Amino acid sequence: MNDARPVGDSDLLDVRIVRKAFRSAAGERADVLSDVAFTLAHGEVGAFVGPSGCGKTTMLRIVAGLDHDFDGAVARPSGAIGMVFQEPRLLPWRTVEENIRLIAPAVDAATLASLFDTLGLSAHRAHFPGELSLGLARRVALARAFAVAPRLLVLDEPFTSLDAPLAARLRDELALLVDRRPATTLLVTHDLDEAVRLADRLFLLSARPARILATMPIAQPRAARGAEDIAALKAAIAQQQPQR
């Protein structure tokens, strides 16, 4: 059932998940994903929006190659994968800088300095993750994902449980980083606002088992989207998804 081989030197992220099921402790089979298929071009940001528990994280784990037990196939762009998990997942026994250098040994000092600067981490290089707030730890996780110069960037609700202003700032920083170094990006969120601000293409997912309900390309560049544009896009999505 495991058909996740890379196809040539293609830059496309091509995901075809026919079905993904879990077996419960009682032995019952529960479908989590059914017929989730999409393609992202190089540098494109795809955002998936769906209700909690619909199977978004499961989809990301399949895309990232952590889960091979599914029907279907995934072709990833060749090159490094950068991933931001829902939790920061830093090594508590290594400093912030070591955490990044261990994952991205090829990163040069200037790139690292500019990453730290953009994410406001310069003062925390020598701190251990246990000494950081959750917001800071999430930023370190973002810096780590960018430091590997990823061809594929996978973001699993990177800003949940942060207060709104901080989430907004980090979102802008993320937009900046993605524009500066294009990577095919897959973002999963339940925050429509976040998705509309960051995505080139928006996918709406149904409740479990998740299917793609609608696909919406957003042509306007990220940086040019004003408050009215965001509101208009959200209204358009609300029409596409009357049950919400």
Next chain:
Amino acid sequence: MLRLLSLALFFATWLIGSALAGEQMLPGPLAVVDAIVTEARSGALFIHLGATFARVLLAFALAMTLGTALGILMGRVPTADRLGDPWLLILLNLPALVVVVLAYIWGGLTETAAIAAVAVNKLPTAIVTVREGARALDPTLDEMARVFAMPRWRAFRHVVLPQLLPYLAAAARSGLSLVWKIVLVVELLGRPNGVGFEIGIAFQLFDVTRILAYALSFTAVVLAIETFLVQPLERRASRWRLRPA
């Protein structure tokens, strides 16, 4: 301060015990120190301490290396765990004396047989402790290392090993005290030198002073290792943990 007080209490109890039981049965601390100095002057103390120390070190290193490797294997691979578990149970419940005697019968009264016997005694407890640690490894960090394609050795050194460290420290600590006790048995039964050999001689002469002199000397060595090697290493390994300010 409290530790010193407790130590003083120990010596006081010893003095009183010695006064009650008589010098023959329990010589006082001063007599024992005297004996230690005499043995040290002749050089015999250092020869025997050195021999015992070398055996402890070798057997300990052997048991810890093998035990760590097997413990990780059994903690990570369920098949290995199921295959190894009955062996582990047998080894754990085999009396030390049986292992030592059999090793001497099969291997002759040699250094190799002696060290192997001690290592086999320590091995199962090292495996059990490290296996517990390997079972408790954080799967989320493992996934992180896999997504970012961390090379195997680097992932082991920076992701796995720090998680195992508390278990390794526990195995080392209990191991050191266990190993030196068994080394003494091995020396008593079939070695021409070492603290165990000396204690065997002293036993034949009912020389309690000498028994205590050698036992205390080696205890001091083990205490020194604990204070100057094990504890600083542990502190260094746990410096990332938050300390109350």
